[in-house]
Structure formats: C-alpha cells, structure tokens
Amino acid sequence: MALIVQKYGGSSVGSLDRIRNVASRIKKLRDEGNQVVAVVSAMGGVTDKLIGMATQLNENPPERELDVLLSSGEQQSIALLATALQGMGVDAVSATGRQAGIVTSGSHTRGRIEDINPSLLQAYLDEQKVIIVAGFQGVTQTGLIHTLGRGGSDLTAIAVAAALKADLCQILTDVDGVYTCDPRVVKNARKLPEISYDEMLEMASSGSKVMQSRSVEFAKKYGVVFEVCSSLNNNPGTLVTEEHPAMEAVVIRGVSIERSQARVTITDIPDRPGNSAKILGALADAEINVDMIVSNIASDGMARHSFTMHTNDLGRAQAALQPVLNSLSADAQLETEAGLAKLSTVGIGMRSHSGVAAKMFQALGDAGINIGMISTSEIKIAVTVDETAIEDAARVVHEVFELDKKPVA
Amino acid sequence: MALIVQKYGGSSVGSLDRIRNVASRIKKLRDEGNQVVAVVSAMGGVTDKLIGMATQLNENPPERELDVLLSSGEQQSIALLATALQGMGVDAVSATGRQAGIVTSGSHTRGRIEDINPSLLQAYLDEQKVIIVAGFQGVTQTGLIHTLGRGGSDLTAIAVAAALKADLCQILTDVDGVYTCDPRVVKNARKLPEISYDEMLEMASSGSKVMQSRSVEFAKKYGVVFEVCSSLNNNPGTLVTEEHPAMEAVVIRGVSIERSQARVTITDIPDRPGNSAKILGALADAEINVDMIVSNIASDGMARHSFTMHTNDLGRAQAALQPVLNSLSADAQLETEAGLAKLSTVGIGMRSHSGVAAKMFQALGDAGINIGMISTSEIKIAVTVDETAIEDAARVVHEVFELDKKPVA
Structure with missing residues (x-):
C-alpha cells in the first residue's frame, strides 16, 4: 500500500462536475489499495472573483485581509471534494492549512512554509481516511492566516509529501508533463519521462511555467520525488527526481x-x-x-x-x-x-x-x-x-x- | 470611551453596498470615541448557495464538511468588511471564530460555545483596533470547525460581549426592536424601550422570532445587557436586561x-x-x-x-x-x-x-x-x-x- 499525495489545481476543481471527476480519480486510487492525501486549490475563478470584490471596497485591499478572504476559497473546495467523496462511499475528511499543521513565516499574500506538524493528518491516515488538504495556505505561530503566493498549492503538496514521507507526490495540472520544448512551438517536442531537480529549476526559471521554482527547490531540499502529470488523463507524466548517473548521458534535456x-x-x-x-x-x-x-x-x-x-x-x-x-x-x-x-x-x-x-x-x-x-x-x-x-x-x-x-x- | 459589540446579520452585509453602509456605521461609532467589535454573518444568500452546491455533490452532505464549507462564508464577510473599513481610514482587523478564541463542544452544525479565550481580541483592542469577528462559528479543543446553528451569530456577539466585558451589545437586525405585538398584525403595536430576559425568552419561545432563546439564555446567564435595534436606521431599539422593580408595574409586556x-x-x-x-x-x-x-x-x-x-x-x-x-x-x-x-x-x-x-x-x-x-x-x-x-x-x-x-x- 503506497501513500500518494496529489495536488489538483483550480481548473481541475473548477465546477461541480470537475469536483466529481477528481473524486472519482481519488476513489480509484483508494480502491486500488493506496492511501491518498489530495491537496486542492480554490475552484477556478473564485480567487479572482474575491479579489474583485475586495478591490471594489478598497483600491488597495490590506494583504492581511486578502489572506483571510482568499483562503476561504480552498476551505470551500476541500469541503466540497470531501463531501463528494463521502457521497461515493469513500471515508474522506477535509483539513484546512491550519488543521494540516502548516506553519508559515514571511509576509501576508506570500507566506513561506516554516514547519509542518502533521499529527492530525497522521491520525486520519491511521484511521484509513482519505484526506483533502487546502493548498496555498497556512497560519503563523500566532494563528494569523497566510496565503503562499503563486504556485502555493504545489508547495503545500510537496511539503505535505515530505512531512508524511509519502511514496509519491503527483502534481496534476493541465499539461501532462515536462516537454523537451513547448509543443505549441516545436511540434515534435517529446514528453520527458524524468528530469532532475536542477534541470527542472533551470527550465522553470527559463520560462517553462509548469511549476514555480520555489516548489522545486523545496522538493530538492527535502528529497521529495514528484511527478508532473495531467488531471485529464492517466498517462504517465514526468518524474522530477534526484539526478542519477544515467541522466548525464543526455547532453541536453530540453x-x-x-x-x-x-x-x-x-x-x-x-x-x-x-x-x-x-x-x-x-x-x-x-x-x-x-x-x-x-x-x-x-x-x-x-x-x-x-x-x-x-x-x-x-x-x-x-x-x-x-x-x-x-x-x-x-x-x-x-x-x-x-x-x-x-x-x-x-x-x-x-x-x-x-x-x-x-x-x-x-x-x-x-x-x-x-x-x-x-x-x-x-x-x-x-x-x-x-x-x-x-x-x-x-x-x-x-x-x-x-x-x-x-x-x- | 465605551466598548460596544455589534452584530450584523446576513442581510445587513448582503451586498458590497451594504457592507460599505455597515462600515460607515462602525466608522461613525469609532469617530465618536467608542471601541467597536462587530460580529458579522455570511453575506445573505451565500450560505444557501453553498448548501446547494454540497447537496448537488451528495444528497446527505456530511455535517463535519458542511461546517468547514459554511464557516468560509463568514470568513469572506469579515475580510471584506475589514477591507472596506481600512479603505475609510479605520484601523480594522478581522478575526475568525478560532482567532476570536471561541471554543465549542456539541455536534457539527449545532456547536455550543463552551469557552472563549479573548486574548487576541484583547490585544487588538489594546492597539485601538476595530475588530470584525466571524459569527456562527468556533472550533473544538482539537481544532475541528463547528458552526453554531440558527441564531449562531447572535450567540457569538453575546459571548464576545461577555468575554470582553463590553459596555453594550447591539443586535442589529431588520426589525428595529421588540414590539408589544407583531406590527403587521396589530397596527398600533408599540416598540418596547426595555424588556427583561425572562419576558424576552417567553416572547421568543412564543413565536416572536427576533432572537433564538439560547442567545437570550446565554445573555441572562452572563448578565450581558443587549439592545435589539435596526441596521437600517439609528432609532433606539429595545434593551434586554435584568428585570428591575419598576418593570413589575407593567402587567403585560407583550x-x-x-x-x-x-x-x-x-x-x-x-x-x-x-x-x-x-x-x-x-x-x-x-x-x-x-x-x-x-x-x-x-x-x-x-x-x-x-x-x-x-x-x-x-x-x-x-x-x-x-x-x-x-x-x-x-x-x-x-x-x-x-x-x-x-x-x-x-x-x-x-x-x-x-x-x-x-x-x-x-x-x-x-x-x-x-x-x-x-x-x-x-x-x-x-x-x-x-x-x-x-x-x-x-x-x-x-x-x-x-x-x-x-x-x-
């Protein structure tokens, strides 16, 4: 039995139908005997709508309040996804950033993950529950809400995978992996089966916007192997991992x-x-x-x-x-x-x-x-x-x- | 300088314009030299919309997840109201039920307030901040989210007023007080300047739906004097208080x-x-x-x-x-x-x-x-x-x- 941490972005949970679809994917993994922790973003469009409301009330919305406002988006998506899973007979519970023990530092709207105390998550895993964790959010030592900035849900997934010593972390997105080049530009670009952290970092900082650099850096620091794959199909994605000698045989990765x-x-x-x-x-x-x-x-x-x-x-x-x-x-x-x-x-x-x-x-x-x-x-x-x-x-x-x-x- | 706790219901914050209106009322109180703590509900309609989404995903949405879902509604309204106040130059901060130290027991969707630890609220008051508290919610000792059921925001306001030893607690609603009878039935019904806790309890349990009994009981238990008044005007409302000898001179209150x-x-x-x-x-x-x-x-x-x-x-x-x-x-x-x-x-x-x-x-x-x-x-x-x-x-x-x-x- 493997422990798999998955991350679903806002477009993957952008409607009730898509939430049902994600629930089915999770149920399938669970039925295959895996333990599953899914990190989800707010439903696509919700964050922009909330920011729009805040700026109508105040041209420069205070960042502390933006964090309180925006973190409500994931709180809704985790509850809805857990609700859908229970409707399918899967014993699932939600966990906010705070409940997942994600402690942040730094400033509002761009918090950094400082520490994770996964004791509640671990207790739920011990009870064989599927856990749906709110991405993109955490709280400071004093209990103030932080959001984690761009790519924050990826960061949450990798941090949770590290804290729980997961067997695999999957970043599910609207592309199905990392390619040798953008397939819209180079028609015969090829999906890479694997790429090293350092190559991924250079690709990310060079415009390949699959993931933010800091999530990859975090994964590298804590040795979290993760797979970038599609939330729309079950094709194998790209494994991002420590480099190994065979990798050096390839001169150019992408x-x-x-x-x-x-x-x-x-x-x-x-x-x-x-x-x-x-x-x-x-x-x-x-x-x-x-x-x-x-x-x-x-x-x-x-x-x-x-x-x-x-x-x-x-x-x-x-x-x-x-x-x-x-x-x-x-x-x-x-x-x-x-x-x-x-x-x-x-x-x-x-x-x-x-x-x-x-x-x-x-x-x-x-x-x-x-x-x-x-x-x-x-x-x-x-x-x-x-x-x-x-x-x-x-x-x-x-x-x-x-x-x-x-x-x- | 008086410390005033106010409660605004969902219809009072039901649109951005109404949120601006509530912000203006709070600013006026603040400008008059008062300290203000406002307890707010979710924007009118939000709770029903969220319940609708949950029931589309699962005919019997789990109550634990409903609490996570619904409590996001107040998290949005408090952030928006604090944002509006800051836009008017008022130093305001929001506080979720958890941040307000509201500890609950009982079951999901109908939590009971067990205790309040107002240390964060007190610290903000010491810094002369206006505080916007999420009504209707709290967390258990182990950090699970509870909503408080019908009339939950009134209960939050009275509990916060008790914990902070407020000088006055105002329940702002769409009626401007307690009447001798429903004015839609008895045209010459008269607004009562005051009513005792026990009379209010009997009126509440007899169909006068201004407030739920348990909020009045809580107020009576902790000696919180509160005023039921309108969020649409500044007319004096009805003071609900300990009975005093002069009250007995009136045979029938309502x-x-x-x-x-x-x-x-x-x-x-x-x-x-x-x-x-x-x-x-x-x-x-x-x-x-x-x-x-x-x-x-x-x-x-x-x-x-x-x-x-x-x-x-x-x-x-x-x-x-x-x-x-x-x-x-x-x-x-x-x-x-x-x-x-x-x-x-x-x-x-x-x-x-x-x-x-x-x-x-x-x-x-x-x-x-x-x-x-x-x-x-x-x-x-x-x-x-x-x-x-x-x-x-x-x-x-x-x-x-x-x-x-x-x-x-």
Missing part, C-alpha cells in the same frame, strides 16, 4: 523559451568595485527582477553592464537607474532594447560534454538567427534573440540536439 | 402569536405513573418539539394528555405515537387537530397582579373567539385558538391590556 524580454545596458562607467552593486541595488529596491547579467570591459577600459528583464519592467527600470547613472560617471549612458526573447538549453549532461555551446551557436548562425547576450551556468546556456525569431530558434536548437528522439540508454 | 400549530390528544388511558413519560419519550425520540402540554383526568378516572406542535410534525407524531398507544391501553384513542394558532401574553407583572387570565379570557369570549388549550407559567398565559381567529385574538388582547399606550411610571 529547450525553454521566454518572450517579452528587454535589455538595459549601461556603458561608459569606470570599472570600479561597487558600481555593479549600486546598479543592481537600485533595481532591487524598485522590485525589478533582473534575469541575465552580462558585464565586460571595453577597449578604452570603461565598464559595460547589461541586464535582461520583462518588458513590463523597462520603464520602471529606467526611472530607477537614472539617479544612479549620474552618481557613477558624467559620461555614463543608458541604452535599452525591447522586443527580445530568451532561449535556454538545459541539461546536466553539459557538465561532461564539451562543444555544446559551439554546436548551438553554429546552428543558430546557419539559420541566420542573430544572438544578442549570452549567459551560461554549469547546466544551461541562455541567449537572447529577436522576439520574432524565437520560435525558429527553438526549432533549430531542438533539431540540432535531436531532442525529438528518445535518447539511447 | 403579546406574541404562533401559527401553524396542531394538537394531539391521547384519551382513555389509565392514569398510571410513567405513562406521560412514555408518550413524551416517543415524541422526543422522533425529534419532535412539543410546545404546550396539558393533562387531566376525565370523570371516568381515565387520563387525557394533549400537546401542541408545529403542523409539519403532525404526521411524524402520529407515526411515533401509534406503537406507544397500544402499549398503554387497548382503549387508547388518538385525536388530532390542525389549523390552530397560539396566542401568548407575557409580562413579569403577572406575578404581582391577579385577574390577568380572567380579563384576557373575558375579552376573547366577548369577541366570540373560542379558546382551546390553556397553559400558563409564572409570567405567561398561552391559549390556542383557531388559526383563522388568531389576528383578531391578538388585537383584542392587545386592546384590553392597552398595550398601545405607554405605561405610566
């Missing part, structure tokens, strides 16, 4: 793309310690997420710093940097470029295979696609290209590394 | 009526100890609320027991009594009569004034209204009449005791 990128470049500033920190500090203060960072020294000895960010942040970035610029040098220049996209190739096999970058750049060059910035990590090569060329670029790279073909073991 | 009553009479049974208990026990087992009970002995020495109940219960009562009947006597007969109503006159002044019943019966007789059963307590005289005559009966009794006139002090 290609991910991210659109709507912009570049900011500051030129003609003296190459002095602390200048980069000043620039990045100003962007951090303005709460702008900087992605790629490339710095070098021009022939005249002056430094040149480039960053990428989402296009939406470009205006605020310019405003934040202008005062810093003057403090760096009278000659300092600010250049910006929008209309970019980022392509990343990811694979732990890069560590032991050379020539990956050369092969990739050659292929892009042969296809007449110009590369802008380049940034690499031990298991990733990322480049910027014109946004109009990103789909071609993805297809070219996918092709040259033969990602459509199942790797030979 | 008249209340209850329609859809039925009578069950069992005749021709031996007058033996335990027979009444058998009959009432069978009705209790069938969860039938018996109201008036009248027993006497006929000239042939056989006993005759009559009870009233709601007409809806009549069929179940007959079914429950049939087996008992045969065990009492072979001659036992069961008579039933529907189409009745009950009229009760209530007043603590009855204790010190004689001739009240005679005056009342004379007036009814003069008006040609026939009296069925009669039942009295120290402060109440209740009679049954034909349902078609109940409005006339109420007007006659209201008139003969001159309830439209303000009593002379």
Whole structure:
C-alpha cells in the first residue's frame, strides 16, 4: 500500500462536475489499495472573483485581509471534494492549512512554509481516511492566516509529501508533463519521462511555467520525488527526481523559451568595485527582477553592464537607474532594447560534454538567427534573440540536439 | 470611551453596498470615541448557495464538511468588511471564530460555545483596533470547525460581549426592536424601550422570532445587557436586561402569536405513573418539539394528555405515537387537530397582579373567539385558538391590556 499525495489545481476543481471527476480519480486510487492525501486549490475563478470584490471596497485591499478572504476559497473546495467523496462511499475528511499543521513565516499574500506538524493528518491516515488538504495556505505561530503566493498549492503538496514521507507526490495540472520544448512551438517536442531537480529549476526559471521554482527547490531540499502529470488523463507524466548517473548521458534535456524580454545596458562607467552593486541595488529596491547579467570591459577600459528583464519592467527600470547613472560617471549612458526573447538549453549532461555551446551557436548562425547576450551556468546556456525569431530558434536548437528522439540508454 | 459589540446579520452585509453602509456605521461609532467589535454573518444568500452546491455533490452532505464549507462564508464577510473599513481610514482587523478564541463542544452544525479565550481580541483592542469577528462559528479543543446553528451569530456577539466585558451589545437586525405585538398584525403595536430576559425568552419561545432563546439564555446567564435595534436606521431599539422593580408595574409586556400549530390528544388511558413519560419519550425520540402540554383526568378516572406542535410534525407524531398507544391501553384513542394558532401574553407583572387570565379570557369570549388549550407559567398565559381567529385574538388582547399606550411610571 503506497501513500500518494496529489495536488489538483483550480481548473481541475473548477465546477461541480470537475469536483466529481477528481473524486472519482481519488476513489480509484483508494480502491486500488493506496492511501491518498489530495491537496486542492480554490475552484477556478473564485480567487479572482474575491479579489474583485475586495478591490471594489478598497483600491488597495490590506494583504492581511486578502489572506483571510482568499483562503476561504480552498476551505470551500476541500469541503466540497470531501463531501463528494463521502457521497461515493469513500471515508474522506477535509483539513484546512491550519488543521494540516502548516506553519508559515514571511509576509501576508506570500507566506513561506516554516514547519509542518502533521499529527492530525497522521491520525486520519491511521484511521484509513482519505484526506483533502487546502493548498496555498497556512497560519503563523500566532494563528494569523497566510496565503503562499503563486504556485502555493504545489508547495503545500510537496511539503505535505515530505512531512508524511509519502511514496509519491503527483502534481496534476493541465499539461501532462515536462516537454523537451513547448509543443505549441516545436511540434515534435517529446514528453520527458524524468528530469532532475536542477534541470527542472533551470527550465522553470527559463520560462517553462509548469511549476514555480520555489516548489522545486523545496522538493530538492527535502528529497521529495514528484511527478508532473495531467488531471485529464492517466498517462504517465514526468518524474522530477534526484539526478542519477544515467541522466548525464543526455547532453541536453530540453529547450525553454521566454518572450517579452528587454535589455538595459549601461556603458561608459569606470570599472570600479561597487558600481555593479549600486546598479543592481537600485533595481532591487524598485522590485525589478533582473534575469541575465552580462558585464565586460571595453577597449578604452570603461565598464559595460547589461541586464535582461520583462518588458513590463523597462520603464520602471529606467526611472530607477537614472539617479544612479549620474552618481557613477558624467559620461555614463543608458541604452535599452525591447522586443527580445530568451532561449535556454538545459541539461546536466553539459557538465561532461564539451562543444555544446559551439554546436548551438553554429546552428543558430546557419539559420541566420542573430544572438544578442549570452549567459551560461554549469547546466544551461541562455541567449537572447529577436522576439520574432524565437520560435525558429527553438526549432533549430531542438533539431540540432535531436531532442525529438528518445535518447539511447 | 465605551466598548460596544455589534452584530450584523446576513442581510445587513448582503451586498458590497451594504457592507460599505455597515462600515460607515462602525466608522461613525469609532469617530465618536467608542471601541467597536462587530460580529458579522455570511453575506445573505451565500450560505444557501453553498448548501446547494454540497447537496448537488451528495444528497446527505456530511455535517463535519458542511461546517468547514459554511464557516468560509463568514470568513469572506469579515475580510471584506475589514477591507472596506481600512479603505475609510479605520484601523480594522478581522478575526475568525478560532482567532476570536471561541471554543465549542456539541455536534457539527449545532456547536455550543463552551469557552472563549479573548486574548487576541484583547490585544487588538489594546492597539485601538476595530475588530470584525466571524459569527456562527468556533472550533473544538482539537481544532475541528463547528458552526453554531440558527441564531449562531447572535450567540457569538453575546459571548464576545461577555468575554470582553463590553459596555453594550447591539443586535442589529431588520426589525428595529421588540414590539408589544407583531406590527403587521396589530397596527398600533408599540416598540418596547426595555424588556427583561425572562419576558424576552417567553416572547421568543412564543413565536416572536427576533432572537433564538439560547442567545437570550446565554445573555441572562452572563448578565450581558443587549439592545435589539435596526441596521437600517439609528432609532433606539429595545434593551434586554435584568428585570428591575419598576418593570413589575407593567402587567403585560407583550403579546406574541404562533401559527401553524396542531394538537394531539391521547384519551382513555389509565392514569398510571410513567405513562406521560412514555408518550413524551416517543415524541422526543422522533425529534419532535412539543410546545404546550396539558393533562387531566376525565370523570371516568381515565387520563387525557394533549400537546401542541408545529403542523409539519403532525404526521411524524402520529407515526411515533401509534406503537406507544397500544402499549398503554387497548382503549387508547388518538385525536388530532390542525389549523390552530397560539396566542401568548407575557409580562413579569403577572406575578404581582391577579385577574390577568380572567380579563384576557373575558375579552376573547366577548369577541366570540373560542379558546382551546390553556397553559400558563409564572409570567405567561398561552391559549390556542383557531388559526383563522388568531389576528383578531391578538388585537383584542392587545386592546384590553392597552398595550398601545405607554405605561405610566
């Protein structure tokens, strides 16, 4: 008998029919002899509706009250799902974040899971009950309600799986796994049977929005093996796990793309310690997420710093940097470029295979696609290209590394 | 500076506009220098909608899950009201039943308040915050969610007022106080400035549905003075309080009526100890609320027991009594009569004034209204009449005791 933790997102429980469908899936697992803990989000649309009501009452709804308001959404979906299961003869109970012992820290609307006390869940498991846990929520040590921010229900599922030492954690979503590339862009993209935590992290931070990075980081930290699979069918999904030696045989695991990128470049500033920190500090203060960072020294000895960010942040970035610029040098220049996209190739096999970058750049060059910035990590090569060329670029790279073909073991 | 606990029902917070209106009322009280704790119900209609969803998933939704589901309704209304108040510049916070320290016992969907630990509420009051508390809910010692059943938010308000030693507790409702009789029946009914707990209890149990008896009982037990008043205007309401000597000068405080009553009479049974208990026990087992009970002995020495109940219960009562009947006597007969109503006159002044019943019966007789059963307590005289005559009966009794006139002090 296996203990399986499943996570169902808001669209999976978005109507009474879908709740019945999820209940049937859980009943099937239970009937097959498994113990099941299902973590669910609020019914699709409920969260937006509640936020809409709050903002009608107050343009800037207080975050403490948003947490109280929004966490009611999961409280409804867990009760309804447990009710449906009992109607099917399954002994099921619901548990709010608090009842599941999820203790948070951090700030309202973006709480962090600090600790889990699964004693109530464990007691219900000992009584052979199916448990339906509210995702996306927890309480502070003093009992204030926190929501966990984007991807919070995934985080709940992985944390619950860790606390209960589950045999498997399944993240059920509207895609049926992690692909070598977005199948809407690359028609012959292939679903990966498995991927390592680090590759998944690089894919996530490179635009593959299957999961938020922090859930993957949490899983890696606590060694929770999880499967990303579809809530609409029973196809095997993608197992996200510790890397093992056989994984290194594959040079490139996948290609991910991210659109709507912009570049900011500051030129003609003296190459002095602390200048980069000043620039990045100003962007951090303005709460702008900087992605790629490339710095070098021009022939005249002056430094040149480039960053990428989402296009939406470009205006605020310019405003934040202008005062810093003057403090760096009278000659300092600010250049910006929008209309970019980022392509990343990811694979732990890069560590032991050379020539990956050369092969990739050659292929892009042969296809007449110009590369802008380049940034690499031990298991990733990322480049910027014109946004109009990103789909071609993805297809070219996918092709040259033969990602459509199942790797030979 | 007074500490005022207010309770707003579901219709008072039934839309965003109404929530704004409640927020304005609270802000006004706060601006006048008072500390305010408002207990609110779920937005009108939400509870029914949630129950509807649950019953679509399961004809007999489990009560444990109904409690989880329904308590989300108040969680939404408290967050929205606190959000609206903050938008008006009032430092307000919400508190769920659990956060308000409301500990319950009893069963799901009809929890009893066992204890209150108001430490979090007290801390917020010390910080001069307005607090919005979720009515109708609490948690057990082990953290399971309970709702409190009908009138549960009134109960929460009175319990919170008791725990915080509030100066006043206001039950804001869609009527603006307790009247000498239902103004829809008796046009010149007069709003009472005050009424004793015991009179209020007799009025409540006699069909004046302003409040559930148990909230009044709770208030009496803990000496919480409360005012029943309107959420739509600022008129003074009715103060419900300990009785004081001046109250006894008024013979009759009010008249209340209850329609859809039925009578069950069992005749021709031996007058033996335990027979009444058998009959009432069978009705209790069938969860039938018996109201008036009248027993006497006929000239042939056989006993005759009559009870009233709601007409809806009549069929179940007959079914429950049939087996008992045969065990009492072979001659036992069961008579039933529907189409009745009950009229009760209530007043603590009855204790010190004689001739009240005679005056009342004379007036009814003069008006040609026939009296069925009669039942009295120290402060109440209740009679049954034909349902078609109940409005006339109420007007006659209201008139003969001159309830439209303000009593002379």
